[in-house]
Amino acid sequence: MALIVSPETPLETWLAALDEQMRRSAEFFANRPLVVNLAATLEAEENPQTVLEALEARNLSVVGVEGIDPSLLADTRWAHLQRLSLGRKMTHDGRTDRLIIIPDDPQTPSEAPESRPATASLLIDRPVRSGQSIIFEDGDITIVGSVASGAEVVAGGSIHIYGALRGRAIAGLKTGAVARIFCQKLQAELVSVDGFYCVPEDWDDKLQGHPAQICLDQGALKVLALD
Amino acid sequence: MSKVVVVTSGKGGVGKTTSSASLGAALAQAGQNVVVVDFDVGLRNLDLVMGAERRVVFDLVNVVQGDAKLAQALIRDKRIDTLSLLPASQTRDKDALTEEGVGRIIEELREKFDWIICDSPAGIEKGAMLAMRFADLAVVITNPEVSSVRDSDRIIGMLDAKTLRSENGEKFEKHLLLTRYNTARAARGEMLKVDDVLEILAIPLLGIVPESADILNASNLGCPITLHDPASPAARAYTEAARRLLGEKIDIVEPTEARGFFNRLLGRKAAVA
Numbered sequence: 001m002a003l004i005v006s007p008e009t010p011l012e013t014w015l016a017a018l019d020e021q022m023r024r025s026a027e028f029f030a031n032r033p034l035v036v037n038l039a040a041t042l043e044a045e046e047n048p049q050t051v052l053e054a055l056e057a058r059n060l061s062v063v064g065v066e067g068i069d070p071s072l073l074a075d076t077r078w079a080h081l082q083r084l085s086l087g088r089k090m091t092h093d094g095r096t097d098r099l100i101i102i103p104d105d106p107q108t109p110s111e112a113p114e115s116r117p118a119t120a121s122l123l124i125d126r127p128v129r130s131g132q133s134i135i136f137e138d139g140d141i142t143i144v145g146s147v148a149s150g151a152e153v154v155a156g157g158s159i160h161i162y163g164a165l166r167g168r169a170i171a172g173l174k175t176g177a178v179a180r181i182f183c184q185k186l187q188a189e190l191v192s193v194d195g196f197y198c199v200p201e202d203w204d205d206k207l208q209g210h211p212a213q214i215c216l217d218q219g220a221l222k223v224l225a226l227d
Numbered sequence: 228m229s230k231v232v233v234v235t236s237g238k239g240g241v242g243k244t245t246s247s248a249s250l251g252a253a254l255a256q257a258g259q260n261v262v263v264v265d266f267d268v269g270l271r272n273l274d275l276v277m278g279a280e281r282r283v284v285f286d287l288v289n290v291v292q293g294d295a296k297l298a299q300a301l302i303r304d305k306r307i308d309t310l311s312l313l314p315a316s317q318t319r320d321k322d323a324l325t326e327e328g329v330g331r332i333i334e335e336l337r338e339k340f341d342w343i344i345c346d347s348p349a350g351i352e353k354g355a356m357l358a359m360r361f362a363d364l365a366v367v368i369t370n371p372e373v374s375s376v377r378d379s380d381r382i383i384g385m386l387d388a389k390t391l392r393s394e395n396g397e398k399f400e401k402h403l404l405l406t407r408y409n410t411a412r413a414a415r416g417e418m419l420k421v422d423d424v425l426e427i428l429a430i431p432l433l434g435i436v437p438e439s440a441d442i443l444n445a446s447n448l449g450c451p452i453t454l455h456d457p458a459s460p461a462a463r464a465y466t467e468a469a470r471r472l473l474g475e476k477i478d479i480v481e482p483t484e485a486r487g488f489f490n491r492l493l494g495r496k497a498a499v500a
Contacts, residue, residue, distance in 0.1 A: 127429050129380050129381065129383055129384025129387070130377050130378075130380035130381040130384060131380075131381045131384055131385075132384050145429070146426075146427070146429070148377070148380045148427065149377050149380070150377055150380070150381065164426075166427075
């Protein structure tokens with residue numbers, strides 16, 4: 001998209017403002033084709049060539065002019081602009097042009113990292129309803145209540161459920177193989193520690209409905225009764 | 228102080244419209260000014276169940292879009308004059324409703340009625356969301372079977388998140404109305420027991436409505452069961468539920484299979500609440 005600029009007199013002031021904008025938005029102007037509206041320049045009886053030279057000096061690529069009769073530039077080194085204007089459909093009827101605010105370059109991200117909380121543990125004291133997703137990657141999650149079928153709990157550390165686990169529990173995103181899952185009533189749909197997972201088919205039926213803990217033992221996921 | 232009640236469930240076909248009409252009628256019979264609002268745009272049923280299907284001129288969508296005034300759309304019940312109906316449109320769909328428009332209507336209804344019962348459509352999409360958005364409390368309709376319970380759990384989660392009251396940090400009252408309870412099937416283990424449902428959903432129980440052929444008869448006749456046959460077990464359950472909503476403390480008795488002397492003689496079973 002070409003940028004249409006309309007230089008105004010006094011030219012120095014306009015160029016100074018352009019320099020300031022270019023400083024703030026270097027990325028925007030890099031390789032940006034320019035179309036120069038010279039109507040105001042002509043009216044002020046300034047030489048259009050001065051304007052074009054000033055823009056060229058700033059490494060801006062001018063691809064067309066408007067607002068003046070292109071033949072005015074015929075004998076100058078800007079004659080090619082005339083040809084460009086005619087060849088490309090450079091005329092604009094005002095309908096597809098937009099007035100834009102030139103964006104500033106994006107700020108570089110700040111260096112200081114956010115300070116981590118001292119104890120990373122999430123406590124939820126109400127049931128986790130179906131369809132809800134509790135994700136806490138910074139540590140353990142403790143739930144005083146049940147986790148419904150169709151809900152999921154994802155923790156960086158261990159998961160402690162003082163209630164029934166009927167949904168999914170995924171532990172150990174951060175702490176890895178040492179994470180465990182505890183619940184008072186095992187009716188889970190899926191359990192996982194450190195990427196290893198299993199579904200109810202994989203554990204003993206006798207454990208269903210009873211207090212259980214799930215842990216990793218030498219690379220194998222174990223579902224054990226919690227007495 | 229008017230109360231906006233949303234009757235919702237998540238699952239379809241569990242008894243929201245029936246319960247909206249029956250609870251509404253029961254509250255009106257108890258002397259309250261009640262309006263039942265059908266939020267199921269495009270699949271309206273509340274007007275059928277209330278027996279007003281031949282008197283619908285303007286509907287909720289007309290009022291939201293400003294084509295009609297609220298007073299023009301409200302249909303007064305012929306049997307109790309403190310009961311009114313605001314029907315839904317059948318030709319439009321839920322996209323015709325806007326939150327701002329619905330909010331306006333609810334505010335206007337609050338000025339005229341003690342109880343505004345919003346009959347929610349099934350699902351968790353815009354229609355259901357709008358029905359619950361402005362509510363003060365919810366009656367969650369659940370059948371004692373697994374898919375209904377899971378869907379109800381989902382809708383309870385949404386009630387705690389998506390209503391204006393919850394967003395403002397206020398506690399949102401939810402009540403469970405167990406419908407289509409079949410005692411025999413529960414005893415045989417084919418349906419969930421009341422305790423099982425309560426353990427999963429963890430919200431207070433408003434009432435247990437037994438499965439009843441009277442409900443279908445009443446809806447065919449276009450008359451809420453509490454008006455059509457107040458002595459039937461289902462109607463009694465709804466009447467008690469309405470009284471509990473009004474603050475009365477009535478013990479909930481699980482419907483049992485009681486065989487009266489004559490029934491035993493004649494070998495017939497009856498489910499009595």
